[in-house]
Amino acid sequence: MTVMIRPHFDPNGNDFAIERVQDCTPILEWNERARKEEQRSDWGRHKARIPNVVLLKWMDEEHKRGNTTLRMFSKEFDELIFRKLEDPDYFYLRVDRPALQVGWH
Known part of the structure; x- marks a missing residue:
């Protein structure tokens, strides 16, 4: 999906x-449809689909915290994504857990 920039x-x-x-x-x-589908293997398991604007938001938040060396597609950024996906606020991005398992209604 394309990200539009509006100055x-x-x-x-x-x-x-x-x-x-x-x-x-x-x-x-x-994501909603994928959560309903059973994943038969842990190998290559799809965990989440994250919109680009969310990734950019997370990057901006880290830069505002002073982590200006963080780069997308780096090991450090991957670790940030994994931490964010454990946060209940971002479980809607996950596809590897059913809604009931993460406390949704």
Whole structure:
């Protein structure tokens, strides 16, 4: 899915902002369907499908924390993704666990 970039001034008229926009609906719908399908093997098991705007958000959060050496597709970024996917706030991205198992309604 394509990420659109929308540069604009903040409402205060002084600060310039870059907004990243992506239609995440197809990804989230795919995740919902995939959670219902049994995965027969642990080898090559699909764990999650994450929209690009979420990955960019996580990267930005880390940079704001001072971790400016973090790079996408690095071992460190992979570890960050695995930690985030254990957070209940991001379980909607997971496809390897049924909804009841993660406390959804």
